[in-house]
Amino acid sequence: MVLDTLGKALHGAIQKLARTAHVDEKAIKELTREIQRALLQADVNVELVLGLTKKIEKRAIEEKIPPGLDKRAHVVQIVYDELSEFLGKPAEFKVEPGKSKILLMIGLQGSGKTTSVSKLATHFKKKGYKVGVVCADTFRPGACEQLMQLGQQVAVEVVGDPKEKNAAKIAKKGVEHFKDEKTELIIVDSAGRHRKEEDLMEEMKDLVKVTKPDEVMLVIDGTIGQQAKDQATAFRQATEIGSILVTKLDGTAKGGGALSAVAATGAPIKFMGSGEHPEDLEPYVPSRFLARLLGMGDLETLLKNVEEVVKEEKIKVPDKKDLMAGKLTLRNVYEQLEAVSKMGPLKKVLQMLPGVGANIPEDQMKVGEEKLKKFKVIMGSMTKDEMDNPKIINSSRIKRIARGSGTSESDVRDLLKQYELIQKFLKTFARGKMPKTGPWAKMARGKMGDFPPR
Ligand SMILES: Nc1nc2c(ncn2[C@@H]2O[C@H](COP(=O)(O)OP(=O)(O)OP(=O)(O)O)[C@@H](O)[C@H]2O)c(=O)[nH]1
Numbered sequence: 001m002v003l004d005t006l007g008k009a010l011h012g013a014i015q016k017l018a019r020t021a022h023v024d025e026k027a028i029k030e031l032t033r034e035i036q037r038a039l040l041q042a043d044v045n046v047e048l049v050l051g052l053t054k055k056i057e058k059r060a061i062e063e064k065i066p067p068g069l070d071k072r073a074h075v076v077q078i079v080y081d082e083l084s085e086f087l088g089k090p091a092e093f094k095v096e097p098g099k100s101k102i103l104l105m106i107g108l109q110g111s112g113k114t115t116s117v118s119k120l121a122t123h124f125k126k127k128g129y130k131v132g133v134v135c136a137d138t139f140r141p142g143a144c145e146q147l148m149q150l151g152q153q154v155a156v157e158v159v160g161d162p163k164e165k166n167a168a169k170i171a172k173k174g175v176e177h178f179k180d181e182k183t184e185l186i187i188v189d190s191a192g193r194h195r196k197e198e199d200l201m202e203e204m205k206d207l208v209k210v211t212k213p214d215e216v217m218l219v220i221d222g223t224i225g226q227q228a229k230d231q232a233t234a235f236r237q238a239t240e241i242g243s244i245l246v247t248k249l250d251g252t253a254k255g256g257g258a259l260s261a262v263a264a265t266g267a268p269i270k271f272m273g274s275g276e277h278p279e280d281l282e283p284y285v286p287s288r289f290l291a292r293l294l295g296m297g298d299l300e301t302l303l304k305n306v307e308e309v310v311k312e313e314k315i316k317v318p319d320k321k322d323l324m325a326g327k328l329t330l331r332n333v334y335e336q337l338e339a340v341s342k343m344g345p346l347k348k349v350l351q352m353l354p355g356v357g358a359n360i361p362e363d364q365m366k367v368g369e370e371k372l373k374k375f376k377v378i379m380g381s382m383t384k385d386e387m388d389n390p391k392i393i394n395s396s397r398i399k400r401i402a403r404g405s406g407t408s409e410s411d412v413r414d415l416l417k418q419y420e421l422i423q424k425f426l427k428t429f430a431r432g433k434m435p436k437t438g439p440w441a442k443m444a445r446g447k448m449g450d451f452p453p454r
C-alpha cells in the first residue's frame, strides 16, 4: 500500500482521539500534535504542516457541532476534510470514446516517464479504449526498444524509429498515424534531460508545437520529497501543464512530502505510480486516497468506527474509592445505566459492595432494568449541572425534566429518591458499617422485595 507508514500514523492519531474520555481542547491539541508528527515523518514541508494543523485545531475548537454528530465524530470529520483538501483538488483524466486524445509525457531524466507510459496504456486499454504509444525519445540509446518491449508486454502498438534523431519529426509522424487509426488515447513519450532546464524546456516546447497535445502530463519522481514543489513550479512556468503523475510512491518515506508539495502548487495530480510493473498505477482522487491511506473504506465507516469505540469506552465503572466516600453523582449512575444493557457492569458495581450483587435474583434484576431504562431517559433531560449536583433539582426543575423526558413528575421524584438512598447507603458503608435499616440494608441481606429497593 502506498505510504503505509504515514497512513498508520494518521490512523493511530485518530484512533487515539476516539479513545479519549473527553474531546476537549487538550485532546484536540494532542491530536493535532500527532498529525504533525506523522506528516513531518513523511517529509511534508514544515510550513504546510503547521498551516494545516492550525486550521484543524481552530475549526475543531470553534465550530459548532452539526446535528447528528457528537464532538468526537465532528472532529474526525474536520480532520478528514482538511487532510483531503491538503492533498489537492480532485481532477479527472478524461478520455472520450470515438475521439483522439493526445497526451504528452514530460519530466526529468529517470523520473519514470517510460514506465508510466506503459502503465497508462495498460490502464486505459483495460477500460476498453484504443491506445497507441509514440516514442519521441531520440536521446537515450535503447529508449525505443524499451518502449516497444513494454508495448508488446501490454499488447499496445508503439510507433518509433531507433534511427531517427529528430524527436519532433517522429512525434508528428506517430501522432498522425494513430489519429488516422482513430486511436482514442495517443501517448507520446519524450526524452528526459538533466536538470539543465533550458535544453529540456526548448525541446519540450518543440514537441508541444508539433504534436498539439490535449494534455501535457508532468512526471515527478516521488522520492525527491519536498523538492517536487520546485520542479512542478519550474515546469509550469515553461509550459501549460494539464496534470501531474507522481511515481515511486511505493516504499518511500518521502512520498507524503512529494504529494503535498505538488498539491500545494495547485497543479492537479491525476495518477500515482507505486511500482515497476504496468499495473502499478492508480488514479489519484484525494479523498479516496486519504480514506485508503487511513485504512478505511470511506468517511462513513470511519465515523461509524469512531462511534463504536466511543460506546465501548464510555462504560466506565466509577472509582471504588469515590464510591466508598459516597461520591456518586448522577452522572456515575447514568454511565452505569448506559452499561445496563450489557448486564455485566451494573452487577459489577453492586458487587463492589460486599454481599450485595450476588443476592439479586435474575427476575428482579429484569424489573429493575426496565425502571433503570426509564431513569436513563429522565437523566437525558437533565442539565450538566443537575447531573453533577442533583441537590439543585427543585420542583420547577422536576416539572421541566418530566416534560422534557416524556415521563411523569413522580417518575423523576422516584429517580431522585433512588439516588438519595444509594448515597445514604454508600455514606454509611464508607464509615465501615452496613446500614441496619432501610431498603438497601434489606437488599444487602438478600431479603429485598423490589429492585431497585423502595
Ligand atoms: N519502485 C518504482 N520504480 C519505478 C516506478 N516508476 C518507474 N520506476 C523505475 O524508475 C526507473 C526509471 O524509469 P523510466 O520509466 O525509464 O524513467 P524515464 O523518465 O522514462 O527515464 P528517461 O527516459 O531516461 O528520462 C526504472 O528503473 C523504473 O523501473 C515506480 O512507480 N516505482
Ligand SMILES: [Mg+2]
Binding pocket: 113, 114, 115, 137, 143, 189, 190, 191, 192
Ligand atoms: Mg524514458
